[in-house]
Amino acid sequence: MAQQGPAFSLAIDAMGGDAAPEAVLDGLELAAERHPDARFLLVGDEALVAGALARRKRAARACSLRHAPDRISGDMKPTAALRIRGSSMRVAIDAVAAGEAAGVVSAGNTGALMALAKIVIKTMPEIDRPALAAIGPSARGDVVLLDLGANVQCDARNLVEFAVMGDAFARAVLGLTNPTIGLLNVGSEELKGDDRVRHAAETLRDSHIGQNFRGFVEGHDITAGTTDVIVTDGFTGNVALKTGEGALKLMRDLLRQVFTSSVPARMGYLLARPALDRLREWMDPRRYNGAILIGLNGVVVKSHGGTDALGFAHAVDVAMDMVTHGFNERIREGLTRLSTSGPRVPAEPR
Amino acid sequence: MAQQGPAFSLAIDAMGGDAAPEAVLDGLELAAERHPDARFLLVGDEALVAGALARRKRAARACSLRHAPDRISGDMKPTAALRIRGSSMRVAIDAVAAGEAAGVVSAGNTGALMALAKIVIKTMPEIDRPALAAIGPSARGDVVLLDLGANVQCDARNLVEFAVMGDAFARAVLGLTNPTIGLLNVGSEELKGDDRVRHAAETLRDSHIGQNFRGFVEGHDITAGTTDVIVTDGFTGNVALKTGEGALKLMRDLLRQVFTSSVPARMGYLLARPALDRLREWMDPRRYNGAILIGLNGVVVKSHGGTDALGFAHAVDVAMDMVTHGFNERIREGLTRLSTSGPRVPAEPR
Structure with a gap:
């Protein structure tokens, strides 16, 4: 436009x-x-x-x-x-x-x-480091996961900024008015994890997105759709994304074997096919193509290198949504509110 | 015995x-x-x-x-x-x-x-910190993943020790004579990741298990079964395990919906049922019940708190395998070889 x-x-x-x-x-x-x-x-x-x-x-x-x-x-x-x-x-x-x-x-x-x-x-002047984000399927709709590998080491401040960017992203691309946010950890109790995630959680609770911050979430919460946005460092996020994709691929491959294992199984497949096709379409990795580098003075979308026309068109959709809905303005606004509301982000030497 | x-x-x-x-x-x-x-x-x-x-x-x-x-x-x-x-x-x-x-x-x-x-x-005198390990399903058989959360922060030395313990575990419990080992990272190239994983990789390459060390692996390699053992820190391992479990659960739930969505789909399910049941049995989380705290002067197995008789019996199987196959002696032997072979502290990252 x-x-x-x-x-x-x-x-x-x-x-x-x-x-x-x-x-x-x-x-x-x-x-x-x-x-x-x-x-x-x-x-x-x-x-x-x-x-x-x-x-x-x-x-x-x-x-x-x-x-x-x-x-x-x-x-x-x-x-x-x-x-x-x-x-x-x-x-x-x-x-x-x-x-x-x-x-x-x-x-x-x-x-x-x-x-x-x-x-x-x-990088936007308000941002310390950009992050790589993507959308994935969950039991309760689409979920935004970031960082996916732009920053293998992150401090509490980076995680807080990722949350603000994820919030803006969910509003612009998923069209949510009040996206909920979770911070990925090894348990949901307040004392779990390391200082970094505990500091980030504390800052987020007191921030302008505090009312939508649901605290710590765990690996299984990604596909459960417990929150709309899940924030983590680039190392963990990259591993989580690929582990989830790998598990889904394993299931797809095994189901293919199941449905070709015998004549009745083949017939069973044909009978259940319309519903299985809808499921396949919904889970189609091409529908989730387009990782977004956010925190820059412009919209940057990375399409999967091995995707086809449908996948590339979806990456263009994501970029168009971000351009049309003033994504970067939302991030800027969020960051301004972060710096004027709540306590400062704990300063930590990198 | x-x-x-x-x-x-x-x-x-x-x-x-x-x-x-x-x-x-x-x-x-x-x-x-x-x-x-x-x-x-x-x-x-x-x-x-x-x-x-x-x-x-x-x-x-x-x-x-x-x-x-x-x-x-x-x-x-x-x-x-x-x-x-x-x-x-x-x-x-x-x-x-x-x-x-x-x-x-x-x-x-x-x-x-x-x-x-x-x-x-x-803890064994040779070990800095124990780790939590478990077995999961992959396209090429069972795979050992550790650490699963005993240590949310790990250094290169911990990762190397986890590899030695994972090697002993795969020999004792999976019965493999030459288990292959991978180190979880955000990419498979040598320069990927942080200093910690690069140092650990270098030490492992020069160690007595160097010939079975396959270098860096990624999240999707867990379910692909690229290596028999996958080593990572407790934060990443915990998130990866739960993310993989969550993705498999999502697929199971969606398939249940598919097969109850229409009369033909129900009939299809009945026809494919024997093969689907075999798949379900193979993927049954109870078959993978039993996380093992390794690196202690004794075998310690944690069964899932919500499991049933079959799951608990499997946790006992795992513990019996470890007791019967002199698991701790294998670890000790591995650690002794580690300290007498190759350099323990890498000189400089490549």
């Missing part, structure tokens, strides 16, 4: 991900249908992208193509990626920094995207 | 857990059948236990009853539990410390069991 602000809703890295640019362009074809007013700045190698873009009618109408000669590979170190000024990822990020686009979506190298975004788009 | 050693294979806390002593006694009735040579020292309030024991023929033959007037409740703080000398848990642990029993099984308060065991049975 190009208002009086940036000319483009989003800059799109056409060359990121395993099946780029084809999967990206197919994703944009879907996204252009879902967001008819959106304008995309598509960045990539013109020779490789222009023809493919012309073949997608809706995407072609919604996109302006900008040439970028280079490409950041999946195994490139962030320090190396920073030196390549002509990469599609870099040129797309530059467009956000220059105010041409409100946000960027890339399915490329995660480490490179985080490093480039931090250096080029820059 | 009462050899020339302790008179009792295991001391059993009759009063621990939600359904004690009934579930414990039913579990012992099963265990006595599975381990006909085992002798159990059953500890609990005589007035409550004696009659119930007499009604279980096999258990009655395998058990000697010892009176303990008190009981540690589920919500009692460890410091309070330490002061009660006459609790069933304490008297059972005392029997291990006195050399009367080779190990103890309790379904009672986890924090109290850990605190009492550490103080009464004591």
Whole structure:
């Protein structure tokens, strides 16, 4: 929705991900249908992208193509990626920094995207460190989990900031008016865990989001949906996300074996299929594609590198929600209230 | 198997857990059948236990009853539990410390069991801190995960010791001759994570278990079964275990909804039922009941407080495996080799 602000809703890295640019362009074809007013700045190698873009009618109408000669590979170190000024990822990020686009979506190298975004788009002045967030399925609806690995070591202040950012995220992307927040710990009692989580909990209880803060939650609360937002450090969050995904994958694989193990089991599958298909659709990892680097002066969404058109379109949906609902303004507002209300965040040397 | 050693294979806390002593006694009735040579020292309030024991023929033959007037409740703080000398848990642990029993099984308060065991049975002299370990399901068989919460903060040395203990555990309980070991991290590349995991990895590579050390693994590797043993700190391990359990529970609940959502789905369930039942049996949390506090001068197994007879019998199986296969001797041997082989403190991170 190009208002009086940036000319483009989003800059799109056409060359990121395993099946780029084809999967990206197919994703944009879907996204252009879902967001008819959106304008995309598509960045990539013109020779490789222009023809493919012309073949997608809706995407072609919604996109302006900008040439970028280079490409950041999946195994490139962030320090190396920073030196390549002509990469599609870099040129797309530059467009956000220059105010041409409100946000960027890339399915490329995660480490490179985080490093480039931090250096080029820059962290909000109110924020110590950005965090990586994502949405996952739970028994009671979608749940926001952060940090997922942007910060392997965090102090109490970082955790408090993640809670404020998670709150803004749940409002903007899940559309919740009063998202509840939990802090991940090894038990729900107040005395559990280390000083870091206990300090963070104390600060959050006294803050402007204190009434929605539900204290400590445990690993099983993520899929139980005990709270709408679950806050943790990047090491634990990364492990929790991948462990949960792994457990669901194990179940899917075992169910596939069950339903092909005998003729009656196959028939049983066919009978239960409509309901099983609805379940599969609801749990579809593509529906949860799009990890968001929050705390920057722009919207930055990382699509899974191995996803297809549907997954990429969903990552674009997430970015559009954030752009449309003034996500960064909400974060800023939350942080301002945090610094004017309640006691100070305990200062801890890093 | 009462050899020339302790008179009792295991001391059993009759009063621990939600359904004690009934579930414990039913579990012992099963265990006595599975381990006909085992002798159990059953500890609990005589007035409550004696009659119930007499009604279980096999258990009655395998058990000697010892009176303990008190009981540690589920919500009692460890410091309070330490002061009660006459609790069933304490008297059972005392029997291990006195050399009367080779190990103890309790379904009672986890924090109290850990605190009492550490103080009464004591940590092995070679070990800095004991760890809590458990077995879980994976696509390639059972996998050992530790630490699960005994130590919320760990250094590199603790992680290395956990690896040695996990190696011994996998040999004794899973019967593996060359268990592979992975160190949980946010990525599999050597440079990922913090100093702590990188130092631990370096030490492990140069140690006597270096040839079985597969380096860093990620959350999804737990259920993928990438390695037989997965080592992490107690905070991350606790969250990972509960997140994985939560994800599996979500899937079970959703499948129940699927199979009751329509008449054809119900029929489908009936047709696929034998295969689904096998899957359910294989994934049954009771089959994985029994977390083990390892690194002490005796075998200490914590059964889930809410489990039934089958679950408690499985916790007894785990303890019997450890007693029978000289688990603690294996750990001692491993630690001795660790201190005589490779460097203990890494010189510099790579």
